[in-house]
Amino acid sequence: MKIVRTVAETRAARAPLGRLGFVPTMGALHDGHMSLIGLARDGCDAVAASIFVNPTQFGPNEDLARYPRPIEADLAKLEAAGVELVFLPTVEIVYPAGFDTRIEVGAIAERLEGAVRPGHFSGVATVVSKLFNIVQPDVAWFGQKDVQQTRVVRQMVRDLDMPVDVRVGPTLREADGLAMSSRNVYLSATDRAQAVALYRGLSAAEAAWAGGQRDAAALRSLIAAQIAATTGVVDYISIAETNTLEELELVPPAGAVISLAVRYGATRLIDNLVLSAR
Numbered sequence: 001m002k003i004v005r006t007v008a009e010t011r012a013a014r015a016p017l018g019r020l021g022f023v024p025t026m027g028a029l030h031d032g033h034m035s036l037i038g039l040a041r042d043g044c045d046a047v048a049a050s051i052f053v054n055p056t057q058f059g060p061n062e063d064l065a066r067y068p069r070p071i072e073a074d075l076a077k078l079e080a081a082g083v084e085l086v087f088l089p090t091v092e093i094v095y096p097a098g099f100d101t102r103i104e105v106g107a108i109a110e111r112l113e114g115a116v117r118p119g120h121f122s123g124v125a126t127v128v129s130k131l132f133n134i135v136q137p138d139v140a141w142f143g144q145k146d147v148q149q150t151r152v153v154r155q156m157v158r159d160l161d162m163p164v165d166v167r168v169g170p171t172l173r174e175a176d177g178l179a180m181s182s183r184n185v186y187l188s189a190t191d192r193a194q195a196v197a198l199y200r201g202l203s204a205a206e207a208a209w210a211g212g213q214r215d216a217a218a219l220r221s222l223i224a225a226q227i228a229a230t231t232g233v234v235d236y237i238s239i240a241e242t243n244t245l246e247e248l249e250l251v252p253p254a255g256a257v258i259s260l261a262v263r264y265g266a267t268r269l270i271d272n273l274v275l276s277a278r
Helices: 007-017 031-040 071-080 120-135 144-159 182-186 189-194 197-210 216-228
Strands: 002-004 020-025 046-051 085-087 139-143 165-169 233-240 255-264 267-276
Touching: 002 007, 007 046, 007 085, 007 120, 020 031, 020 120, 031 046, 031 139, 031 165, 046 071, 046 120, 085 120, 120 144, 139 144, 144 165, 144 255, 144 267, 182 267, 197 216, 197 255, 197 267, 216 233, 216 255
Parallel strands: 002 085, 020 046, 020 139, 046 085, 139 165
Antiparallel strands: 233 255, 255 267
16 A cells, blocks of 8 residues: 655556546544445556545534544555555645635535535535545545535536546444444444434434325424434434435425434534435
């Protein structure tokens, strides 16, 4: 496994690798990340990953300073998984002195996470575009847990004619249903036990929809009831069109995306579930 830290090193190391699969991460790797590494191997000659905690996607009162950075453990996991190339830049490499360009993605980035975290997706789109330009992958994998992020990246790639095939891997969950996340380590034991309410709410709504319930407000109420039984504070509960993420009043038989963001103490968790016709 080759570790590279500069743009020139990365491009030189990437050149002989052939068809390249890529998994961009912010580190603190868990089984969800590693599942994407496995998927990136499919149809590719080599796999690259990046570890970079991107400051431009954090708001002023968010957890940039305390975001977990177990770099040695992360590198060991990537090496054990057979990753050929790891891009490990500093902030100064990604955003050198005088850097003054940002990407604005538009309407799909203004909803849900974008409404609660202004500027977040501009930071995401900007750093992902830089990573794509530096690493030059053929295929890039993102996790379904960050469903809006996958839509934002796909919109950017389409609109800017980037030669990258963006693919999405399924959300991996703990045994009780909690979506795997680097931020789960922040949860107290009490909050961790209660946080399973997110998945219970999503599952209750899915079951009701499968049983014929089409009223989005009724489905949201099922989810809200699960969260209300805990100390969780809801940022949003959304039932939206699958691609545009526009809110729905009635959920069509073809399906929708249910997504939510809930705070337990200082920890903010997101999750989602795609309703789809069987």
